[in-house]
């Protein structure tokens with residue numbers, strides 16, 4: 856995994872850097888924001904924003920955050 860301090864993850868939807876710049880914080884930001892553009896981006900990755908959100912709310916741990924974080928990492932522009 857890349858070092859978030861040198862290479863922060865920027866939200867692919869709104870361009871905002873989540874707190875630490877890690878992919879998991881970016882995922883958290885996306886769920887926390889949850890507006891139409893963020894939902895549509897997640898759905899466009901072949902995921903269901905609503906299902907992930909429900910999973911996150913009903914199961915312990917950070918499984919949904921981790922799934923979304925992995926997708927965010929994969930879609931990042933390569934340097």
Ligand SMILES: [Zn+2]
Pocket residue numbers: 866867868869870871884885888893
């Ligand atoms: Zn965003």
